[in-house]
Amino acid sequence: MSQQAKNLQRAGDIAFSKMEKVNSELLSLTYGAMVSQLVKEFEDAAEVSRQLEKMGYSIGQRLIDELLAKANVSACEDFKDTAQTIAKVGFKMFMGINASVANVNEEGTEFSLLLEDNPLNDFVELPEHLADLRYSCIYCGVIRGALEMVNMRVECSFAKDVLAGDDSTEIKVILVDKLEDEFPFKDA
Amino acid sequence: MIFGFYLFNRDGICLYHEEWKRSRTVSSREDNHKLLFGLLFMMKAFVSKLSPKDGCEFHSFKTAAFKLHYFDTPSGLKFVLTTDDKTPNLRDCLKHIYSSIYVELVAKSPSQEIGKQIEGSHFSQSLNKYVQSLSYFQS
Numbered sequence: 001m002s003q004q005a006k007n008l009q010r011a012g013d014i015a016f017s018k019m020e021k022v023n024s025e026l027l028s029l030t031y032g033a034m035v036s037q038l039v040k041e042f043e044d045a046a047e048v049s050r051q052l053e054k055m056g057y058s059i060g061q062r063l064i065d066e067l068l069a070k071a072n073v074s075a076c077e078d079f080k081d082t083a084q085t086i087a088k089v090g091f092k093m094f095m096g097i098n099a100s101v102a103n104v105n106e107e108g109t110e111f112s113l114l115l116e117d118n119p120l121n122d123f124v125e126l127p128e129h130l131a132d133l134r135y136s137c138i139y140c141g142v143i144r145g146a147l148e149m150v151n152m153r154v155e156c157s158f159a160k161d162v163l164a165g166d167d168s169t170e171i172k173v174i175l176v177d178k179l180e181d182e183f184p185f186k187d188a
Numbered sequence: 189m190i191f192g193f194y195l196f197n198r199d200g201i202c203l204y205h206e207e208w209k210r211s212r213t214v215s216s217r218e219d220n221h222k223l224l225f226g227l228l229f230m231m232k233a234f235v236s237k238l239s240p241k242d243g244c245e246f247h248s249f250k251t252a253a254f255k256l257h258y259f260d261t262p263s264g265l266k267f268v269l270t271t272d273d274k275t276p277n278l279r280d281c282l283k284h285i286y287s288s289i290y291v292e293l294v295a296k297s298p299s300q301e302i303g304k305q306i307e308g309s310h311f312s313q314s315l316n317k318y319v320q321s322l323s324y325f326q327s
Binding site for chain 2 (some may be wrong): 062064065
């Protein structure tokens with residue numbers, strides 16, 4: 001692991017130790033109850049996934065400030081830095097998940113996040129008719145919302161999910177656009 | 189002596205403004221906000237272009253009558269304190285306002301819409317309590 005990744009890992013561990021903790025079973029069961037409710041309302045797996053992503057987006061827009069304020073990370077130089085920060089600091093600090101970055105493309109505009117474990121998945125089994133449901137799609141929304149607040153527009157989706165029978169959990173993040181800070185008023 | 193506090197977001201909206209001491213009356217608060225935001229935006233751009241090193245940020249400026257302290261976040265929030273010219277740099281205070289007051293009471297508040305002015309008294313009370321507890325508040 002590069003020195004920078006090690007530093008971020010340390011920052012993530014420190015931030016995690018300072019955060020208020022909640023019982024992980026409580027979180028898993030509450031999240032599961034919420035997804036069940038969404039399934040009852042929308043019935044379609046793709047629509048539920050969309051709703052979860054939307055919720056995640058609202059969360060991400062606020063979460064970014066907590067990450068910036070509490071984790072003591074410096075500004076990211078490029079998208080690879082961003083990837084490492086999300087994996088080592090973000091996931092660790094908020095969910096206690098150990099994640100790593102993989103499959104960075106040549107231009108540095110795409111990467112995958114590999115999650116070692118996922119507490120949201122505890123006690124969960126997807127029934128046949130919901131095999132297409134992206135259960136933890138909320139993470140995709142959180143990443144999209146948070147990055148949009150720091151001027152990056154991304155597309156985020158699950159490439160592999162243990163709940164769907166794959167051997168690991170992988171989230172793919174693609175950089176669509178870097179937004180520039182524009183002066184918002186028309187005349188001076 | 190601390191005169192006032194402003195908080196702007198990325199789109200130039202003044203999310204919060206508090207004055208503890210002001211001797212002159214201002215024409216229009218809205219115009220005042222726009223002017224201040226414009227100044228901060230330009231200063232930031234100007235400082236990064238003129239700086240001999242990469243990634244230098246604007247921290248404060250001083251005039252004969254007052255000093256303006258500035259702190260901004262990558263998420264576009266701009267925290268400003270105006271004080272008399274003898275007060276030392278309050279950047280750490282601004283950081284504290286961000287991490288312990290803004291994040292806890294605004295970012296985490298479900299009733300607070302993003303991009304709109306801060307409503308409710310929690311933020312105001314906490315901010316006042318903190319600022320008034322600083323030794324620089326009355327000097």
